[in-house]
Amino acid sequence: MMELPFYALILSFIIHLQKKGFRRLISWGPLIALSLISFIVTCMVKCHLAWWPPESFWPCASMVVIMIELNIILYNFFQSSFLGPGLVEIGWKPKHLEEKIFLQYCNICLSYKVPRSHHCRKCQRCVMKMDHHCPWINNCVGHKNHANFFFFLFITPIACLHAIAILVPSTYRCFYRNYYYFYGTMNDIIVDLSSVWFIFSMMAVGMAVGVVISVGSLFVIQLKVILKNETGIETWIREKANYRKREKGEGDFIYPYNLGRWNNLLMTLNIGNWGKMDGVWWPVREDCHQYTLTVEQIQQKCEKRTRSVLFVVHRKYSGSYLPVTFGCRTCYCQPCFDEPRLKVKEGERVLVTRLRRNWLYGEKLFLSEVSHVQKKEKRQRGWFPRQCASRSSEKFDLPANPHHPQQLETHLHGDGDDAANGVDVDIERLNVVADEKFLNKKVL
Ligand SMILES: [Zn+2]
Ligand SMILES: [Zn+2]
Numbered sequence: 001m002m003e004l005p006f007y008a009l010i011l012s013f014i015i016h017l018q019k020k021g022f023r024r025l026i027s028w029g030p031l032i033a034l035s036l037i038s039f040i041v042t043c044m045v046k047c048h049l050a051w052w053p054p055e056s057f058w059p060c061a062s063m064v065v066i067m068i069e070l071n072i073i074l075y076n077f078f079q080s081s082f083l084g085p086g087l088v089e090i091g092w093k094p095k096h097l098e099e100k101i102f103l104q105y106c107n108i109c110l111s112y113k114v115p116r117s118h119h120c121r122k123c124q125r126c127v128m129k130m131d132h133h134c135p136w137i138n139n140c141v142g143h144k145n146h147a148n149f150f151f152f153l154f155i156t157p158i159a160c161l162h163a164i165a166i167l168v169p170s171t172y173r174c175f176y177r178n179y180y181y182f183y184g185t186m187n188d189i190i191v192d193l194s195s196v197w198f199i200f201s202m203m204a205v206g207m208a209v210g211v212v213i214s215v216g217s218l219f220v221i222q223l224k225v226i227l228k229n230e231t232g233i234e235t236w237i238r239e240k241a242n243y244r245k246r247e248k249g250e251g252d253f254i255y256p257y258n259l260g261r262w263n264n265l266l267m268t269l270n271i272g273n274w275g276k277m278d279g280v281w282w283p284v285r286e287d288c289h290q291y292t293l294t295v296e297q298i299q300q301k302c303e304k305r306t307r308s309v310l311f312v313v314h315r316k317y318s319g320s321y322l323p324v325t326f327g328c329r330t331c332y333c334q335p336c337f338d339e340p341r342l343k344v345k346e347g348e349r350v351l352v353t354r355l356r357r358n359w360l361y362g363e364k365l366f367l368s369e370v371s372h373v374q375k376k377e378k379r380q381r382g383w384f385p386r387q388c389a390s391r392s393s394e395k396f397d398l399p400a401n402p403h404h405p406q407q408l409e410t411h412l413h414g415d416g417d418d419a420a421n422g423v424d425v426d427i428e429r430l431n432v433v434a435d436e437k438f439l440n441k442k443v444l
Contacts (some may be wrong), residue, residue, distance in 0.1 A: 024081045029135035033077070036207060041070055043197070043204035044163040047170035050191045069159040076152035077137065085142025086279045088117050088126035102291035104298060107379055114280045115294050116143075116257075118233055121340065128279035131231040142231075143279040147269045150226065153219040160208040160215075167208065171201045229257045229264035234293070241296050244303060253296055256288030308353045311360065311389040319343035319382070326385045330358045335383045342382030350389060359383045 024030065044066065054060045092111040094100060103112040106119050109126045113119070118130040120140050128143035141149045173180060173191040175198070180188045193201065225235060234255070241253035258264065267274040267283075281290060317323060319341045322331055335356055342364060344350060354361035364380040 024138050027135070027138040029138050030077075030081060033136045036211070037070075037073060037077075039200075040160065040163050040204045040208050040211070041066070043201045044166050046197055047191070047193070047201055048166050050193055051166070051170045051173065051189055066159075066162070069155060069162065072155045073152065073159060076148045076155070079148040080134075080141065080145045080152055081137040081139050083145045083148065085130060085140040085146070086128035086144040087123075088114050088128060088280075092280075099291070102298075103294050104301070113294075115290055116231070116234070116282060129231060129282075130233060131225075132233070143277070146226075150219075150222055150269065153215055153222055157212045157216040157219060160211045163208045164205060164212070167201050167205045171198060171205065174198055174201075226268045227261045227264055228255075229259060229267060230255065237293065237297060237300065240300055244300060254285065254288055254292065256284040256290075256292040257282055259283060259285065304353055305351070308351045308362070310365075310392045310394060311350045311352050311362065312392045312394075313344045313346055313348045313350065313384075313389045315388045316345045317341075317343065317384045317388045319384075323385055326358075326387055330385045330387070333358050335359050335361065340382035342380060342384045344384050344388055349392070350384070352389075356383075356386070358386050360386050360389065 025034070045063075048059075048063065048066070052059045052062065054063050088106075088109065088111055090109055090111055092114060094103065094112060100112060103114075105111075106113050106126050108119060108124065111126065113126055114128065116129040117126045119126045120130060120133050122133045123140050127140045129146070131141040131146060131149075133140045134149070137145075137149070139145070170191050170193070173189065174193045177190050177192060180190050225232060228235075230238065234257075238253070238255050244253075246252075259267070263274070266272060267277070270277075284290060284292065317326075321334070321337065321341060324331060333356070339361070342350070342362070344364065349365040350360070350362040351365055352360045352362035361383050362381065
């Protein structure tokens, strides 16, 4: 009869997980992470019971500490995975429509990107204050789950050090148990593990050391960016801004969200009033405004597009990760496996932005874009073998961002409006217009 409530409990827990987005866990990352946690904890408890059975207060207290650590780890892991980073509403646009020119447009979500958001290829949505897509939680880390992810990174190495502190002396005493048995004193504890548990415990030590090093390093990196109130992507944008050739009178780029270490930490961990952020608008420094970063991003994108080179495809590529017909070197010297491959066929045009010895990275141009007729095609970007295409001498006047409806519109129709008068004027003046408009009035 006792079994029934137990199974009902398990069932209700599974239903609860299902409601929370259980499918997030059905991926190699969460499955490996959860298996690793279970394995280390099981070996840790087994050794603890063999070495220090909970027969008095202190061993019981030690077991309670292990369980608390495990609960904090699992709670933050599941929260990071299920809660997610917070997604930008489909079709979102700013309240004052004239402010659209200061924002990027996402052609997949069909919405303007709110400040600090980015489109995640894996999640297929624009993510609020996106830090990175984490395969271990099979979700993005961003506005809503950054604090949980940070606590997970903080507690996991501590719990693993605790595991090492139990596993190492236990396996040592188990290995020399005959010595302790014959030559030890009465007070010496003899740990008796079967050979299978002994091997498992040794493996658990290795895994725990690996977790301490890898997760601990990730924690240090996260702590550094959180204290600056930067995400990994924003660090990259700020560094590029420092190297970007700036227009006359444009001034240096000031990162707008750095409000001092303490405020930055409280904001990321959603503590106190800082926990009321909506993920769209953020507090900024006094000498910046809401669009300081987005304008910089648009300018960087435009500069990147002016540096890009047009290639014409003369050989078909299927998008395979192992294109054997292109030779061993192409297969062997692969770009990052995490990035997509671009399927191309003869006659297509690709705007290349990154070059490797055997691979090119670019965005496919559709006939509609080349002839400037319409803009409804979905963006297709990725790597393809260099042998597929050759550089084109064709003159091609590309809009700064063909997926930004307003910019495309002005490019197509040559609208005489001052703030969006063609792409060149738009880009040169974007910062000045934004500064004049917002610097003395807070958007928040
Ligand atoms: Zn998007
Ligand atoms: Zn993602």
